[in-house]
Amino acid sequence: MTNRNRIITKESIVEHLWGDEVILTDSFDFVYTHVKNLRKKIIAAKGKNYIKCIYGFGYKFIEN
Amino acid sequence: MVGGGVFLYFAIRKDIYKQIDNSLITEKDIIKDQIEQTETAPDSTATFDHQIEVKLLNYPVHKLQIIKDTVLYNSEIDDNVLFRYFFYSDNIVNKDGYTISIFQILSEKQDLLGTISLYMFGLFLSLFLISILLNYLISKKLWSPFYKSVENAGNFDVLSDKPLDLPETDIIEFQQLNRVFEKMTQKMRVDYLNLKEYNENAAHEIQTPLAIIRSKMELLMQNKSLKKDSLNLIKSINEATTRLFKLNQGLLLISKIENLYFHENKKISLKEIIENFLGNYREIMEIKGIKVELDATDNAIVEMNEVLADVLISNLLSNAVRYNIDNGYIKCHIDNQCLIITNTGMPLKTDPELLFRRFHKVSDNPQSVGLGLSIVKKITDNYKMNISYRNTGNIHETTLTYRSE
Numbered sequence: 505m506t507n508r509n510r511i512i513t514k515e516s517i518v519e520h521l522w523g524d525e526v527i528l529t530d531s532f533d534f535v536y537t538h539v540k541n542l543r544k545k546i547i548a549a550k551g552k553n554y555i556k557c558i559y560g561f562g563y564k565f566i567e568n
Numbered sequence: 569m570v571g572g573g574v575f576l577y578f579a580i581r582k583d584i585y586k587q588i589d590n591s592l593i594t595e596k597d598i599i600k601d602q603i604e605q606t607e608t609a610p611d612s613t614a615t616f617d618h619q620i621e622v623k624l625l626n627y628p629v630h631k632l633q634i635i636k637d638t639v640l641y642n643s644e645i646d647d648n649v650l651f652r653y654f655f656y657s658d659n660i661v662n663k664d665g666y667t668i669s670i671f672q673i674l675s676e677k678q679d680l681l682g683t684i685s686l687y688m689f690g691l692f693l694s695l696f697l698i699s700i701l702l703n704y705l706i707s708k709k710l711w712s713p714f715y716k717s718v719e720n721a722g723n724f725d726v727l728s729d730k731p732l733d734l735p736e737t738d739i740i741e742f743q744q745l746n747r748v749f750e751k752m753t754q755k756m757r758v759d760y761l762n763l764k765e766y767n768e769n770a771a772h773e774i775q776t777p778l779a780i781i782r783s784k785m786e787l788l789m790q791n792k793s794l795k796k797d798s799l800n801l802i803k804s805i806n807e808a809t810t811r812l813f814k815l816n817q818g819l820l821l822i823s824k825i826e827n828l829y830f831h832e833n834k835k836i837s838l839k840e841i842i843e844n845f846l847g848n849y850r851e852i853m854e855i856k857g858i859k860v861e862l863d864a865t866d867n868a869i870v871e872m873n874e875v876l877a878d879v880l881i882s883n884l885l886s887n888a889v890r891y892n893i894d895n896g897y898i899k900c901h902i903d904n905q906c907l908i909i910t911n912t913g914m915p916l917k918t919d920p921e922l923l924f925r926r927f928h929k930v931s932d933n934p935q936s937v938g939l940g941l942s943i944v945k946k947i948t949d950n951y952k953m954n955i956s957y958r959n960t961g962n963i964h965e966t967t968l969t970y971r972s973e
Binding site (some may be wrong): 510512513515516534537540541560561 | 782786789790799800803806808850851852855
């Protein structure tokens with residue numbers, strides 16, 4: 505995991521996914537949705553809730 | 569030419585009348601001499617076209633001479649005939665008076681005048697038509713280099729390295745015009761290249777410090793010792809730089825479109841782009857309870873740049889999702905003529921005419937830079953498509969009309 509314990513902003517996530525089309529984004533609803541689904545799948549696979557929401561910024565993958 | 573014809577008609581008419589009047593006066597003089605010498609009148613004569621009547625009076629009269637047109641009825645032809653009437657009255661020296669009346673037919677002269685006029689008109693008309701034809705042929709040859717220059721200037725492609733191909737000509741004015749065209753197109757090409765270079769440099773130069781700011785902000789926010797107030801400040805700075813980044817990207821995209829940066833076109837299936845987008849946004853739409861209907865034909869193919877096609881459709885559909893209401897719907901109809909997106913949403917609170925203007929926002933969302941629809945408009949203008957919008961209550965309809973293959 506390259507960015508463990510680092511805050512990754514939602515803007516960075518969007519730019520990583522969409523590249524130049526980031527200008528079309530006015531909200532980050534789809535980021536929230538995808539992260540929520542990712543959490544569900546991790547928990548469903550008996551994993552822990554590694555992804556922590558950092559309010560106003562983005563997310564952090566908490567290793568421990 | 570018409571004026572000349574009319575003048576000629578009246579000149580010939582005047583000359584004919586003058587000749588007739590002179591002959592009548594000559595006849596009068598001959599008769600007058602005879603009367604004064606012999607004190608007798610010659611016999612009156614009358615033919616179809618010429619009548620002379622002389623009367624010797626037993627009283628003096630005033631000297632009088634009248635020449636005018638008159639009409640006499642001819643019973644043989646049952647019609648009135650135009651005559652030139654000459655009347656003269658005088659006195660034999662110190663004695664009684666006499667009158668001389670002469671009628672000279674004019675109809676024949678009139679006919680002659682008419683025939684001459686007709687031939688003259690025909691001659692003038694022929695000259696007129698021939699002059700038009702000659703003028704046309706000469707102009708066509710003479711102006712050919714001009715039209716060729718104008719045509720080539722109109723087809724000038726600023727993207728091409730080839731100089732403007734202008735025909736050789738001996739006419740000084742056309743040579744001057746060619747020089748102006750060459751100079752103008754060279755300047756256009758130079759300006760275009762300068763602007764293109766500026767855009768490319770601006771993209772790099774502005775994005776570099778922005779990227780540095782954002783990367784430093786990301787490093788800063790990893791600092792666990794920061795207090796809440798500091799974090800809030802960092803959050804504000806982060807939002808502002810993100811907005812600045814999107815502004816820069818948006819304006820650069822518009823500039824690139826204007827400068828024909830995206831000139832490589834290919835056949836694009838709009839249906840595929842729509843289906844990809846709807847697939848990507850499926851979860852979002854499910855969360856908001858938005859129902860989607862897609863009515864698309866396979867022949868909705870347009871020839872345009874692939875990147876711009878994606879930006880165009882994504883922009884329209886993302887608006888339909890973003891501004892939709894919970895449990896609303898989106899209907900897409902696409903055929904080989906147009907794409908119609910109908911969606912539910914809150915009633916529009918702004919002037920629809922302003923929607924496609926830069927920086928015009930319909931929401932207070934600070935993340936919105938207000939460039940999405942102006943980018944759409946720029947793309948549609950570039951490809952001679954038509955974009956229109958209308959809103960009726962909670963229903964929004966966007967229509968994109970294009971030339972389809």
